Amino acid sequence: MRERSAGDAADEGGADGPAGDGGAPAGGRRALRLLLRASGLLRWTSLRLRLVVVFALVALTAAVSASGIAYWLNRNTVLDRTQNAVLNDFRKALEDSTRSLPLRPRCTELQDAARQMAAGPQNYAVLLIGVDRKGKDCAATTDKDLLTLTGVPASLRTAVDEARPVDESNRYAHHLYWQRKEVGDTPYLVAGAKVTGGGPTGYMIKSLSAEQQDLNSLAWSLGIATALALVGSALLAQAAATTVLRPVQRLGHAARQLGEGRLDTRLRVTGTDELADLSRTFNRTAERLEQRVAELSGREAASRRFVADMSHELRTPLTAITAVSEVLEEEADSLDPMIAPAVQLVVSETRRLNDLVENLMEVTRFDAGTARLVLDDVDVADQVTACIDARAWLDAVDLDADRGIVARLDPRRLDVILANLIGNALKHGGSPVRVSVRTEDAAGAAGGSTGSTALGARDGADAAPGPEADGGPQAPAGDGGPETARAGSGKLVILVRDHGPGIPEEVLPHVFDRFYKASASRPRSEGSGLGLSIALENAHIHGGEITAANLPEGGAVFTLRLPMDASPLADGDRRERRDGAADEGTEDDR
Numbered sequence: 001m002r003e004r005s006a007g008d009a010a011d012e013g014g015a016d017g018p019a020g021d022g023g024a025p026a027g028g029r030r031a032l033r034l035l036l037r038a039s040g041l042l043r044w045t046s047l048r049l050r051l052v053v054v055f056a057l058v059a060l061t062a063a064v065s066a067s068g069i070a071y072w073l074n075r076n077t078v079l080d081r082t083q084n085a086v087l088n089d090f091r092k093a094l095e096d097s098t099r100s101l102p103l104r105p106r107c108t109e110l111q112d113a114a115r116q117m118a119a120g121p122q123n124y125a126v127l128l129i130g131v132d133r134k135g136k137d138c139a140a141t142t143d144k145d146l147l148t149l150t151g152v153p154a155s156l157r158t159a160v161d162e163a164r165p166v167d168e169s170n171r172y173a174h175h176l177y178w179q180r181k182e183v184g185d186t187p188y189l190v191a192g193a194k195v196t197g198g199g200p201t202g203y204m205i206k207s208l209s210a211e212q213q214d215l216n217s218l219a220w221s222l223g224i225a226t227a228l229a230l231v232g233s234a235l236l237a238q239a240a241a242t243t244v245l246r247p248v249q250r251l252g253h254a255a256r257q258l259g260e261g262r263l264d265t266r267l268r269v270t271g272t273d274e275l276a277d278l279s280r281t282f283n284r285t286a287e288r289l290e291q292r293v294a295e296l297s298g299r300e301a302a303s304r305r306f307v308a309d310m311s312h313e314l315r316t317p318l319t320a321i322t323a324v325s326e327v328l329e330e331e332a333d334s335l336d337p338m339i340a341p342a343v344q345l346v347v348s349e350t351r352r353l354n355d356l357v358e359n360l361m362e363v364t365r366f367d368a369g370t371a372r373l374v375l376d377d378v379d380v381a382d383q384v385t386a387c388i389d390a391r392a393w394l395d396a397v398d399l400d401a402d403r404g405i406v407a408r409l410d411p412r413r414l415d416v417i418l419a420n421l422i423g424n425a426l427k428h429g430g431s432p433v434r435v436s437v438r439t440e441d442a443a444g445a446a447g448g449s450t451g452s453t454a455l456g457a458r459d460g461a462d463a464a465p466g467p468e469a470d471g472g473p474q475a476p477a478g479d480g481g482p483e484t485a486r487a488g489s490g491k492l493v494i495l496v497r498d499h500g501p502g503i504p505e506e507v508l509p510h511v512f513d514r515f516y517k518a519s520a521s522r523p524r525s526e527g528s529g530l531g532l533s534i535a536l537e538n539a540h541i542h543g544g545e546i547t548a549a550n551l552p553e554g555g556a557v558f559t560l561r562l563p564m565d566a567s568p569l570a571d572g573d574r575r576e577r578r579d580g581a582a583d584e585g586t587e588d589d590r
Contacts, residue, residue, distance in 0.1 A: 047241070047245060047248075048238075051237050051241040051244070052234055052237040055234065055236060055237030055240070056230055056234050058233070059230055059234075060230050060233075063225070063229040063230065064226060067223070067225065070218075071215070071218060071219055071222055074218055078211050078215060079211060082189075082206075082211050083178065083189055086122050086191070086204075086206045087191055089120055090124065090191055091176055091193065094193060094202045095195075097114075097116050098195050098200055098202070101130075103198055104133045105132065105200070106132055106133065106138075107132060107140060110128045110130050114127065114128045114140045114141065115142055117202070117204070118142040122206065123206075124204045124206035124207075125143035125146050125205050125206075126142050126202065126204050127139065127141040127142075127148065127149065127205075128140045128141075128202050128203075129202075130200035143205075146183075146205060147204075149203075152190060153190065156177055156178075156190060156192055156203075160193060160194050160201060160203075162174075172196055173196060174193065174196055175193065177191065177192055177193070178190065178191035178192075186212070187207075187209070188206060188207055188208060190203065190205050191203070191206075192204075244275070247276075247278075247279065248275070250267060251278065251282060254266075254267050254286075258286055258289070263290035265286060266283050266286060266287075267279040267282055269283065304364050311357050314357050318357060321350050322350055325346055326347075328346065328347060329343070329344075329347045362534055363533070371537070373410045373413070373541060373566060373569060374410050375408050375566060375567060376408070376411055377406055377407075377408055378406065378407055378409050379403060379404070380407055380492060381404075381437060382403070383414055383415065383418070384401055384418060384435055385399065385401075387415050387418040387419055391422075396431050398433070398435070399435050399437075400434065400437065401435070402437070407492045407562065407563075407564045408566060408567055409492075409542060409562060409566055410542065410566070414538075416538055417546075417560060418435075418494070420531040420532060420535040421494075421496040421560065422435065424531060425496050425497070425556070425558070426498075428498075429555060429556055430499040430501070430555065431499065432499065433496065433499075434497045435497075436497070437493070438493050438495075439490050439564070440491040440493055441490045491561050491562065492561070492564055493560070494560040495557055495560075496557065496558045497551070497558075498555050499554065500554075501554070502550040502555055503556045505550075508548060508550070512536045512548070514529065514530055514533045515530065516529050532546075539561075541569070542563065542569065543563050543566060543568075543569050544560065544561050546558060546561075547559045
């Protein structure tokens with residue numbers, strides 16, 4: 001009896017998957033770029049979304065990794081178990097079926113042996129190839145459509161036909177070889193072996209569709225588990241974000257309230273974690289800030305009271321001194337020439353001291369928030385003319401203003417603004433000083449009175465006229481004729497320009513500071529340094545602004561912008577007073 005044997009399985013082919021993987025690196029780079037771009041976008045989103053996305057990515061990575069490892073392990077286990085069972089059965093069936101065959105069997109005998117092998121429990125197709133008694137090749141197959149010699153991979157045929165040297169480490173010249181391949185979309189296991197001693201060569205093919213279905217079911221199960229893990233992680237991240245962000249949101253709300261001036265804001269502290277420590281730190285900080293602000297407010301209030309009291313106390317002796325200085329000034333011509341300069345000095349310094357006291361009292365009203373608007377309909381051209389005429393500046397000031405530009409403002413405060421701006425230009429700039437008046441609509445386009453809407457009749461009950469400033473006459477209001485107009489939602493723009501050397505760049509940011517004097521490049525002022533500051537405060541109380549700049553052709557220009565109708569601000573002041581806001585300073589002090 002011939003010795004027949006088959007060796008262990010070896011030399012697995014590459015039919016498990018696609019041969020080409022050249023597209024994987026490019027796809028990975030594209031995915032990496034998309035992830036980097038997404039991470040860049042996350043920096044501009046909310047913290048809650050970032051927490052959810054990070055949790056989801058971590059959970060997705062963990063789930064995909066676990067699912068991939070589980071799928072790979074189960075795949076190898078299922079395929080190896082099926083493959084080993086099939087190969088062992090094929091080896092045993094090949095030995096048993098060919099043991100009774102002659103060395104050169106007939107084709108019918110090979111066909112019977114092939115059917116006997118294929119009838120086993122593994123349900124695979126068999127192909128037996130041998131040489132009959134006449135020396136002709138004979139191929140017996142149990143499935144002509146599925147398994148033929150041309151359908152067997154060439155690499156597998158070559159390995160099966162190759163005879164290896166027999167030695168102590170290799171007892172058999174021929175071994176059993178296997179390979180996986182796909183026919184259509186169905187995977188198959190193909191194996192072959194040559195019977196030692198000149199027997200037939202056997203091949204078998206086994207469908208792995210059942211295993212593929214099992215693995216697909218496993219993949220679907222793992223995918224569903226991954227999706228559930230992703231949803232669960234998102235819910236967990238939402239819960240964690242809510243737990244973490246709720247104290248942070250409360251802290252942010254409290255910080256905004258603290259920034260708005262509500263210094264009594266405190267956080268409710270629960271727990272002993274880091275967020276609780278942060279809340280305690282915030283409460284301690286807010287408490288110290290409240291104490292510090294209370295101390296500073298007390299000092300500031302005391303300083304304001306001191307200035308106000310000092311100003312009031314100075315008014316009584318100043319009244320007497322002013323009366324005496326006026327008498328001395330009237331008698332200056334009859335005084336001794338040696339005494340006259342001293343008298344003139346006393347008179348000028350008394351006036352300067354009186355102006356300083358009046359300015360200090362006005363500043364204390366602004367600081368205390370008690371300054372109020374007394375509105376009236378003002379023809380701006382008449383107001384500017386009255387201001388210039390009252391101070392005898394007509395020869396030094398050029399006026400460019402059309403009549404009929406009517407604004408609802410506080411005439412006394414407008415007179416103070418104009419007097420300070422024009423007086424500053426005359427003292428520190430160069431003649432002539434030019435005052436221009438124009439209007440701007442809500443979009444900022446400049447125009448004159450022609451672009452305004454007609455002024456209708458107003459009640460005027462709340463616009464009691466204020467007293468005159470610096471002895472100047474009160475400017476008349478608009479006559480309400482057909483030419484009178486107002487840009488209700490626009491701006492009143494008044495430019496005061498001089499032809500002097502301009503304002504030094506280092507001085508320009510400080511021209512509206514209190515008690516600030518110009519540098520040596522300008523003549524030293526005899527004023528108190530409060531004029532421009534008071535002008536700016538009067539503009540602010542109207543809801544306006546004053547800016548200073550130098551012109552390229554030389555000289556400085558001050559630009560005053562005021563709303564054409566300051567009634568909303570005055571109405572707001574009245575509502576505050578009705579709500580109980582204290583109004584300690586009155587215009588009677590002027």
